[in-house]
Amino acid sequence: xxxxxxxxxEWTRKHLLGLEDLSAEELDIILDTAESFREVSxxxxxxxxxxxxKVVVLxxxxxSTRTVTSFSLAAGRLSADTVSFSKGGSSISKxxxxxxxxxxxxxxxxxxxVLRHSAPGAPHLLxxxxxxxxxxxxxxxxxxxxxxxLDMFTIRERKGHIEGLTVGIxxxxxxxxxxxxxxxxLTKLGARVVVCGPATLIPDGIEEMGVExxxxxxxxxxxxxxxxxxxxxxxxxxxxxxxxxxxxxxxxGINSERLERAKDGLLIMHxxxxxxxxxxxxxxxxxxxxxxxxxxxxxxxxxxxxxxxxCGAKG
Amino acid sequence: MAKTTLIENGRVICPGQGIDKRLNLLxxxxxxxxxxxxxxxxxxxxxxxxxxxxxxxxxxHVHLREPGMEGAxxxxxxxxxxxxxxxxTIACMPNTEPAVDNEAxxxxxxxxxxxxALARIYPVGAVTKGRLGRELAEIGQVSRAGAVAFxxxxxxxxxxxxMRRGLEYARMFDRVVIEHCEDPDLSGEGVMNEGTMSTILxxxxxxxxxxxxxxxxxxxxxxxxxxxxxxAHVSTAGGVELIRRGKAAGAHVTAEVTPHHLAxxxxxxxxxxxxxxxxxPLRTADDVAALRDGLRDGTIDVIASDxxxxxxxxxxxxxxxAPFGVIGLESLLPVAITELIDEVLDWPGLIATLTVAPxxxxxxxxxxxxxxxxxxxxxxxxxxRWTLDVERFRSRSxxxxxxxxxxxxxxxxxxxxxxxxFRAD
Numbered sequence: 001x002x003x004x005x006x007x008x009x010e011w012t013r014k015h016l017l018g019l020e021d022l023s024a025e026e027l028d029i030i031l032d033t034a035e036s037f038r039e040v041s042x043x044x045x046x047x048x049x050x051x052x053x054k055v056v057v058l059x060x061x062x063x064s065t066r067t068v069t070s071f072s073l074a075a076g077r078l079s080a081d082t083v084s085f086s087k088g089g090s091s092i093s094k095x096x097x098x099x100x101x102x103x104x105x106x107x108x109x110x111x112x113x114v115l116r117h118s119a120p121g122a123p124h125l126l127x128x129x130x131x132x133x134x135x136x137x138x139x140x141x142x143x144x145x146x147x148x149x150l151d152m153f154t155i156r157e158r159k160g161h162i163e164g165l166t167v168g169i170x171x172x173x174x175x176x177x178x179x180x181x182x183x184x185x186l187t188k189l190g191a192r193v194v195v196c197g198p199a200t201l202i203p204d205g206i207e208e209m210g211v212e213x214x215x216x217x218x219x220x221x222x223x224x225x226x227x228x229x230x231x232x233x234x235x236x237x238x239x240x241x242x243x244x245x246x247x248x249x250x251x252x253g254i255n256s257e258r259l260e261r262a263k264d265g266l267l268i269m270h271x272x273x274x275x276x277x278x279x280x281x282x283x284x285x286x287x288x289x290x291x292x293x294x295x296x297x298x299x300x301x302x303x304x305x306x307x308x309x310x311c312g313a314k315g
Numbered sequence: 316m317a318k319t320t321l322i323e324n325g326r327v328i329c330p331g332q333g334i335d336k337r338l339n340l341l342x343x344x345x346x347x348x349x350x351x352x353x354x355x356x357x358x359x360x361x362x363x364x365x366x367x368x369x370x371x372x373x374x375x376h377v378h379l380r381e382p383g384m385e386g387a388x389x390x391x392x393x394x395x396x397x398x399x400x401x402x403x404t405i406a407c408m409p410n411t412e413p414a415v416d417n418e419a420x421x422x423x424x425x426x427x428x429x430x431x432a433l434a435r436i437y438p439v440g441a442v443t444k445g446r447l448g449r450e451l452a453e454i455g456q457v458s459r460a461g462a463v464a465f466x467x468x469x470x471x472x473x474x475x476x477x478m479r480r481g482l483e484y485a486r487m488f489d490r491v492v493i494e495h496c497e498d499p500d501l502s503g504e505g506v507m508n509e510g511t512m513s514t515i516l517x518x519x520x521x522x523x524x525x526x527x528x529x530x531x532x533x534x535x536x537x538x539x540x541x542x543x544x545x546x547a548h549v550s551t552a553g554g555v556e557l558i559r560r561g562k563a564a565g566a567h568v569t570a571e572v573t574p575h576h577l578a579x580x581x582x583x584x585x586x587x588x589x590x591x592x593x594x595x596p597l598r599t600a601d602d603v604a605a606l607r608d609g610l611r612d613g614t615i616d617v618i619a620s621d622x623x624x625x626x627x628x629x630x631x632x633x634x635x636x637a638p639f640g641v642i643g644l645e646s647l648l649p650v651a652i653t654e655l656i657d658e659v660l661d662w663p664g665l666i667a668t669l670t671v672a673p674x675x676x677x678x679x680x681x682x683x684x685x686x687x688x689x690x691x692x693x694x695x696x697x698x699x700r701w702t703l704d705v706e707r708f709r710s711r712s713x714x715x716x717x718x719x720x721x722x723x724x725x726x727x728x729x730x731x732x733x734x735x736x737f738r739a740d
Contacts, residue, residue, distance in 0.1 A: 098630055120634065121635075125632070141517030206514050208513070208514075209511075
C-alpha cells in the first residue's frame with residue numbers, strides 16, 4: 001500500500017479517461033491508495049500537504065453537485081490549489097471551443113484538469129491536445145470512472161472482496177456512464193455483472209462488454225449480491241423510450257416487497273440524484289440494505305487517490 | 316496542325332473497349348486519335364514505361380462547397396485536388412449555400428469550373444427546392460443548364476411521395492436521381508454506427524436499418540416509376556443485398572461505395588477523433604466484407620469519394636459536435652489500389668468503377684479512350700509505395716481519415732483535353 005505523499009511507483013498513467021483501459025492491477029492500486037487516504041477525512045484537521053503547489057482545475061461544463069464538491073474537497077485535502085468553473089460562467093458560453101478554453105487554463109499553469117462534459121470523448125479530446133493530466137468526471141454516456149471506482153471501493157469495503165460477487169445494475173443502461181464504468185471495473189476484478197432494464201434502454205451489443213441482460217426484476221433480484229440502481233432521466237419518457245413514469249415505477253422500481261426475495265446482505269447502491277418513488281422507494285433508499293451515503297463518503301477518498309496518482313505519474 | 320502527343324510503352328486499360336494491352340496512345344487536338352502498336356510521329360512523347368494508361372478517372376460524388384462554404388473548399392481548390400488525385404472529371408453535389416436548385420446556380424458552377432480550368436465539372440442539381448424535401452426543383456431548366464443528375468445529397472428525401480415525383484419527373488429528362496438513403500427518424504441523434512462500439516463509447520448510434528429501410532423504399536419507388544436510381548455511398552451488408560435483389564428484379568438501380576467504407580470500420584471511432592465521423596458512418600468488418608463482395612460481383616458499380624471538406628477548426632471539437640464528412644479526392648485511388656487490387660478487383664475491374672461505370676450512371680460520354688473521345692487520360696504508377704500526407708494535399712481541407720497511411724500506387728499524370736493538368740514531382 002502506498003504511503004501518504006510517496007509517489008506510487010507502479011502508476012504510470014497521466015490521465016484517467018475511463019476504466020476500460022485499466023488493468024486489474026491498476027484498479028487495485030487506485031482502491032488501495034484510496035484506502036490509505038480514507039483516514040485523512042476522519043481527522044480533525046482534514047488536510048495533508050501531498051499536492052502542495054499543484055493546481056487542479058475543475059471544468060464542469062455539464063452541471064453537477066456531488067461530483068464537483070467531492071473533487072473540490074479531495075483536491076483541498078491534498079493541499080492542491082483549485083479553480084472551478086461551469087459553462088454559464090465561462091467563455092465556453094461565448095462560443096470558445098473546449099480545446100481553446102482548456103489551453104488557456106493550461107497556459108496559467110495547471111497540473112490536472114477534471115472535466116465533466118455532456119459529449120462522450122470530450123476528455124480524450126483534451127488529453128490529445130494538452131500537456132497536463134486529464135481526469136474524466138463523466139463524459140456523456142461514456143464513462144464516469146471515479147464513480148465506478150467509488151462503487152467498487154464501497155463493495156470491497158462492505159463485502160471484503162469483489163471477485164465472485166454478482167453485481168446487478170438496474171435501469172437506464174443505454175445512457176448511463178456509471179453503468180459502463182461499473183461494468184468494466186467490476187468484470188476486471190472478477191465480479192459477474194448482470195443488468196436489468198426496459199429493452200429500449202439496454203443498448204445494442206452490451207453482452208459483448210461481458211454482462212448478462214435481464215428484463216424481469218423478480219428474476220434479476222435474487223441473483224444479486226449488490227444492486228446499483230440508476231437514476232431514470234424523466235426526459236427519456238418524453239422521447240418515447242418507455243410509456244410512462246407510472247409503468248416504469250411498477251415494472252422496474254425497486255421496493256421492499258421485491259427485496260424479500262433478495263439474498264441476505266444485499267447492498268443497495270445509487271449514484272444519485274435519486275428519484276424517490278420511481279426507480280427506488282424511500283423505504284429502500286433509507287433501509288438497511290442501502291449504502292448510498294457510504295458511496296458519497298468513499299468518493300472523496302477515491303478522488304484523492306486519483307488526483308494523487310495522476311500527479312505522481314508525471315514525475 | 317493540332318498538337319499531337321504520344322503516350323508510349325504503357326499498359327493501356329480501357330474497360331469500355333475491353334482493352335488491357337501494351338499499346339501506344341496518340342492524342343491529337345484534344346481528342347484521342349488512335350491506340351496503336353505502331354509508333355506514330357508526335358510533337359510530344361510521354362514515356363509511360365511501367366505505368367498504366369487509363370481513361371481520365373471520374374469521381375461522381377464530390378462536395379466542392381462553393382458557393383457558401385469557401386473556407387472548406389472552392390471550385391478551384393477542389394479542381395486542383397481532383398486532378399492531383401487522377402480525376403479528370405467530377406460531379407459536384409448541390410448542398411451548397413444556397414443550394415444548386417436553379418439555372419443560375421448551375422451556370423455559376425460551370426463558370427467557376429471554366430475559370431479554374433483544371434478538371435471537367437458536372438453539376439448535380441437538387442431534387443427539391445432548397446433541398447428541403449417539400450417541392451420539386453426546376454429539374455427541366457437545371458438539366459438544360461448542365462446538371463447531369465439530381466440529388467438532395469447530405470439529406471435524404473424523407474417523404475416517399477416527393478421521392479416518387481422526383482423520380483418520375485427526372486426520368487422525363489433522362490436524368491438519374493442519386494439518393495442518400497437514410498431514414499432520419501431511425502438515425503435520430505446518431506453520430507456513428509450503432510453496435511457494440513457505440514455502446515462502449517456511449518455515442519448515439521445510427522443503425523444499419525436506417526440505410527436499409529431507405530434503400531428498400533427507394534428501390535420499390537424506382538420500380539414503380541421506371542426511373543433510374545443511384546444509391547450513394549452504400550455502407551451496410553443489408554444495403555448491398557437489397558441492391559443485388561433490386562437489380563435482379565429489374566429495377567434501374569446502380570450503386571456506389573466509398574474507399575473509407577471499404578477500408579475502415581467503426582473501431583476507428585475509439586479515438587473519438589472526428590476525422591472518422593461521416594454519414595453514413597463507418598460500419599463493421601462484416602459490412603466491409605459485404606461491400607467488397609458487392610464490388611466483386613458487380614452489385615456495386617462505382618467507387619466514389621464523397622469528398623466532403625470541412626475546415627480544421629470544425630473537426631477540432633467534441634466528436635458529437637463535429638460535422639459529418641471526410642475528404643477523399645487525393646486518397647481514393649491509392650487507397651483503392653492498396654485495398655482492392657488482386658484481393659477484390661483486377662486492374663480493368665478497378666478502372667471500370669472509376670471510368671465507364673460512373674459515366675454510364677451520369678449518362679456522359681466519358682471514361683473511354685475510344686478514338687474521337689476527349690483526350691482525358693490518367694497515368695498511374697501502380698507500384699509506387701508512399702505515405703499519404705494531408706499537408707501535401709491540394710484540397711483546402713485536411714479531414715482525411717487516411718492521413719499517414721502507407722499506400723501503393725498513385726496517379727502520376729492527369730491529362731484533360733490533351734493538356735497535362737497535374738504531374739507528380
